[in-house]
């Protein structure tokens with residue numbers, strides 16, 4: 001009885017909300033069509049729960065916290081479907097409270113200029129980004145910090161979600177016994193990520209356990225999932241060791257020039273190379289710069305690279321969230337900086353609002369989502 005009446009209340013409330021929103025909406029329908037009729041903001045609706053070390057793809061970081069929160073809710077729902085509803089009873093699924101998004105399309109919301117006015121959003125957000133210093137301009141470093149804060153919130157949210165599912169005894173800690181490798185790993189054939197299976201093993205776990213108490217707390221578990229963003233030296237060293245192990249074809253524990261040239265140099269070079277033009281170069285032409293880099297890294301001059309000798313380039317092999325935050329800031333500035341002074345005024349932002357929403361922006365003519373610059 002209790003269940004039935006609470007469900008009834010929820011549906012009544014949602015119906016009332018719907019009516020309210022529809023009535024709010026109606027008088028403005030005509031004026032809407034004049035504005036940006038060819039543009040439509042598109043929210044991400046499909047999320048892949050992929051390997052964090054699969055750094056060739058990095059999702060765009062939402063510029064606007066409202067967009068971030070809508071997308072996060074969508075992602076959570078998809079994640080829950082995949083992780084819980086398989087096991088839990090249908091009844092539990094049915095008890096799920098309906099959310100406003102089940103009834104009102106979030107995409108219609110963000111595309112309704114009366115409810116989601118992009119100009120007003122930028123007016124509101126500008127002072128939150130222009131903070132260091134407050135001078136009426138958004139610089140590359142201010143925009144990078146802004147993106148990074150969003151990205152870190154997203155990452156931590158996913159970590160908490162993941163931790164919840166592993167922490168079976170609910171003590172806020174994950175032991176190695178509690179930890180099960182993620183399902184995308186079990187489903188994939190060995191080495192399909194181009195990585196050997198050192199990831200998610202006990203050595204990886206132990207390296208993440210900064211204080212060595214045998215358990216990962218939230219910080220340590222986040223490091224475990226995202227070693228590239230960790231400041232734990234044990235874990236960074238493990239990452240280097242893993243890089244050596246995966247390329248060490250003659251199994252001597254170090255990388256000789258051949259192993260470096262064919263396994264690592266390409267990856268480091270790709271990130272160094274801004275114009276992505278080097279694929280035109282022949283192998284032979286690249287051998288000299290590779291030799292130069294190799295001897296710079298080979299600090300003890302033994303002709304081999306050890307794990308610690310990879311430390312200077314590990315950030316290039318595994319770019320941090322800051323790297324992507326900066327990449328996206330650079331892209332946005334290059335698109336919106338009308339007077340080419342390298343920074344953005346509020347006026348420039350308002351003139352080019354869709355640049356900031358480009359991660360979710362789509363247009364009949366060009367499909368912008370997943371733009372190359374963001375990868």
Ligand SMILES: *[C@@H]1O[C@H](CO)[C@@H](O)[C@H](O)[C@H]1NC(C)=O
Nearest residue numbers: 044045046047048049050078
């Ligand atoms: C979502 O992604 C999955 C695989 O990642 C794919 O099979 C499915 O077709 C996608 N759905 C949509 C609506 O794009």
Ligand SMILES: *[C@@H]1O[C@H](CO)[C@@H](O)[C@H](O)[C@H]1NC(C)=O
Nearest residue numbers: 032035113114117118119120
């Ligand atoms: C959006 O906000 C700006 C600034 O407040 C205002 O000038 C503009 O008319 C608004 N647009 C709509 C469609 O309400």
Ligand SMILES: *[C@@H]1O[C@H](CO)[C@@H](O)[C@H](O)[C@H]1NC(C)=O
Nearest residue numbers: 185186187188189190191197
């Ligand atoms: C991956 O390798 C392990 C042992 O190295 C093996 O037990 C497992 O069956 C392999 N998995 C697949 C999907 O090939």
Ligand SMILES: *[C@@H]1O[C@H](CO)[C@@H](O)[C@H](O)[C@H]1NC(C)=O
Nearest residue numbers: 201202203204206212213214
């Ligand atoms: C990880 O640490 C535990 C002690 O906390 C130890 O018993 C185990 O052998 C270690 N495993 C590896 C692979 O280093």
Ligand SMILES: *[C@@H]1O[C@H](CO)[C@@H](O)[C@H](O)[C@H]1NC(C)=O
Nearest residue numbers: 209210211212217218219220
């Ligand atoms: C987790 O433990 C580390 C020490 O290994 C500590 O520095 C950190 O503050 C702890 N994090 C939380 C959320 O308790």
Ligand SMILES: *[C@@H]1O[C@H](CO)[C@@H](O)[C@H](O)[C@H]1NC(C)=O
Nearest residue numbers: 274275276277278279280281
């Ligand atoms: C890219 O490579 C081509 C062929 O080697 C060359 O003609 C072109 O100038 C290069 N572009 C840049 C931006 O370096």
Ligand SMILES: [Ca+2]
Nearest residue numbers: 130133135137
């Ligand atoms: Ca500033």
Ligand SMILES: [Ca+2]
Nearest residue numbers: 209211213215
């Ligand atoms: Ca610990």
